[in-house]
Amino acid sequence: MNAFAIAFVEFVVRLAGWLVLAPLLPGIINKVKAWVGGRRGPPVLQLYYDLARLWQKGVVLSTLVSPGFVAGPAVAWVAVLGAALLLPLGPIGASLSFHGDVLLLIYLLALARFCMAWAAMETGSAFEGMGAAREVSYAVLAEAALITAVLALSVHSGSVTLVTMLTPAAGAGAVLLAAGLFTVLLAENCRVPFDDPSTHLELTMIHEVMILDHSGPPLAAILHGASMKLLLFAVLLVEAVLPLGGLSRLAAAGALAAGVLVVTVGVGLVESLMARLAFRRVPLLLTTAFLLCLFALLVAWKGGDA
């Protein structure tokens, strides 16, 4: 009973951590961008205020949409949360861990993508169709890179279970893997140079243009889900590179927080210093990410032989 209670408390804390901390990341990114640009910028907690306000608001629906327009973001949010809970957090492991859970994680993210594309297509808007088409098309290359990265981790650690895969550091290929995963993070979370979250021209958007017609609570679910996805990728990247599994709980928590902060600031710096790529360049950069992960895989492979 006691063990069960501890497990329950741990689960609740973990859940709360994912839900509560996630909206911090976009705030930090915006702060970094403002800082580089010499502005004061919005407060770090801005997304929390936005979410609270959106949750209170009413909704305007397009005349064309079915109930799937609201259900899509909800299912996508659940899928991303499920994926997050599969991710181990250093020495305390994951909520659920089994042989092959990493594939479930990847496909939960795919489920979220399908639901978002579905919700976008609901409106019959050319803009949202365009955004959905870009999202699902570029994801093909991002998924190839992600699977290759996962294979590299698997081969390096000799396991297909996330907990074991992420316990050691990625070894000699860590730099390659980090570069590849960071690029995938930027693409999957629609950051510069793939997409510009603060653009105001619909024709150049991917993610923002998919949610043009969403408002109120569904928009809150989308924004919160997006921030959780960003945190998920940041945690995955940090854990792939740092050997958190071997540290004590406190040290691991500190290292994880510091790592996520570094990644977030890195995203902010990239966003401040780079311009968005032309769309025909996007596949090229994603292919580069794939190749980086592939070389990481080769390094892991040879590393094991030596």
Added chain:
Amino acid sequence: MSPGPLLFGAALGQLAGMIVSRRAPRFWLPATLASAVAALGAALFVLGGGAEWQWRSDFAIAGDSLHLRLDGLSAFFLVLVAVVVGAGAVYSREYWTDAAHPRSATAGRFWWSVLALSLGVVLVSSNGLHFLIGWELFTLAAFFLITLDRQRGEVRAAGWLYLGASHVGTLALFAFFTGIAARTGGWDLGPMRGHAELAPLFWLALFGFGLKSGMFPLHIWLPSAHANAPSHVSAILSGVTIKIGIYGLVRFTGWLPVPAAAGWTIAAAGVVSAVLGVAFALGQHNLKRLLAYHSVENIGIILIGVGFGVVAVAHGSDAASWGRLALAGALLHVWNHGLFKSLLFLGAGSVLHATGTREMSRLGGLWRAMPWTATLFALGAVAISGLPPLNGFVSEWLVYLGLFDAALTRGAAAWAVVPAAILLGVTGALALACFAKVCGVVFLGAPRSEAAARAHESGPAMRGSMLVLAAACVAIGLAPVMFWPAVARAIGAWEPAWVDATPPDSLAVLGWAHLVLAALALAGALVLWRRAHRVTAPRALTWDCGYAAPTARMQYTAGSFAGIVTEWFDWILRPVRHAERPEVPFPEHAGWTSHTPETVLEHIVHPVGGVVMQISAATRRLQHGRLAAYLFYLLVGVAALGTIVVIDVSQ
């Protein structure tokens, strides 16, 4: 208790169905359903742990005595046949009625029964000759079903292509079975891995069965046949008959020895089929043709699993654990694809029934008129895209696990496994893109034509059969462990050394995770829905950058949605594009069409066929009806023979 009587009952049911199909059509459906239930019972008896059933009789057909056998593998495929035959029969009673199709409804019932019976014969016969007879019969029955609507020229063309291609495959199988018979001294089939001299025959089997299963590049007949057949026929063709090709491949790689390259070749063909199948699907604008290309993709996924299973057998007992997973994934995907592809084709049939068109660019917004069809089609789409928590993910996950575990061994197989796993991931993402496109363009948004605006929901029989298939998809997704014994039994029939009735631990955990995910997704959707409708949600025009008069024609179409990806695959898709640009200041006309033809057919088979036809036409000049010339041929022939004899004697 033995499955024998049940099987004979099932056969009698189909025979009765043939007899009553013309005179007493109302008895046809009960007979077919009873037969399907009996066959299902027999198959489940064997899969549930009952002894495999063998029956030899002195009764001879075509000079050879009967030898029937229902083991784990044939029972596994028989389940799929029974389920889809039953569901399709129910669907057809509303979809292809006597009132709407007075010329072909009777024939449709008759050939449906013939098809069901001959599929059963192929699965249970353990004699090469009878296998071939069943095979030919089911090819013919399928031909007549495809051409039910033969007033349309494209249907006839698709039928002929199917018939021709199938017979090329049958020819290879003739050579295959006669090769076995010549080397073993009889038509009787059974486990004979000891006969090493049989190994080269594998290539004939790969060609014959691969052609039937729609393996790339032997799939040329598949898209047009599946697109032009009536939808319940497309369902059984795509869901079941192409799986009989897989059955043949699995059956004979299990019974016969195979050459060393066999597994690698199957797996390579699988990877190519998977990626190119979905790439071609993305290029299609015709709903049913698109679904047909997805069959090529899913056959590819199955072949990847089967191929690495064969490789694992060659690697000995170390490879058993990952080989078993890959093969289990492939076999479960046979069921899964049979279920969700039949569901999708029946859904496409409902759309066709309601709107009269298969062109996606004329559809749109159908969810409003057809909520059942839209929901069930969406469920099938999630399943076929391999997304949790449905059945497609379970089988793809098993294949992935097999591949990943093989990669961890770092052996010879690992080098091949890495590209296969990555390309399997690419295939999954492409399939997701394709079905996001299909669902979005067909069911969501605004109707693009008058026909789509006036659509109506289909009746209870059509909805009911789709519901059954959808329920099966959900069941396998949420409780995969329950279905493991059947898979294990089929694997045991294939490679006795791999028998393991206990499911992998992680499969049970995955099932629970799916259950929780499904519950949370429903709950989440409900909560958000209620929150969004706390106060009445006002309805307004879709926001189009402030444009106040959007029309349905402004929506993204199937072609534009897939444009980015099809551009990547231009080198093989070779789409035909035709653009009329608006040129003058006030253009009156502008247009854009694109069409993705079947590349292998148009750029390889047609040119080669053309050359053969030219040569044939040239030889035809020898045949002109002038007696004097024929006498001259005779003279030349005799002289040539005489010369040969003289030269031979002199040596």
